[in-house]
Amino acid sequence: MSDKVFLNSNILIYTYSATEPEKKLIARKLITDNLTFISTQVLQELCNIVTRKFNYFDAAKVVQECSQNSLYMLTPNLPFCRRAV
Structure with missing residues (x-):
């Protein structure tokens, strides 16, 4: 059974360490x-972070990979923000 986990940028950076x-x-x-x-x-x-560590082509690849790799994007809206507080 999988848990719901919110990832911060540090976790994503470590996947490329x-x-x-x-x-x-x-x-x-x-x-x-x-x-x-x-x-x-x-x-x-x-x-x-990655544009300081990699060239722009590789940085763009990392960002694209992370945004498409079975990750769910959270887009804030009013009901979402109300549930958070």
């Missing part, structure tokens, strides 16, 4: 074993 293999494994397992959600803000943070 070359220097933190243990964290990379945990992050990938978290994503593959659960129903995962991200927000547009998380994608913006991810983009900001």
Whole structure:
């Protein structure tokens, strides 16, 4: 049974880590074993980070991968915000 998990940009960054293999494994397992959600803000943070680490082509590939890879995008609207508070 999978849990609903909201991912922050750190978790997504660790899925591409070359220097933190243990964290990379945990992050990938978290994503593959659960129903995962991200927000547009998380994608913006991810983009900001990866454009400093990778060239723009590779950064765009990472952001596209993360936005399409079985992740559910949360788009805030008024009912959504009311439920959150």
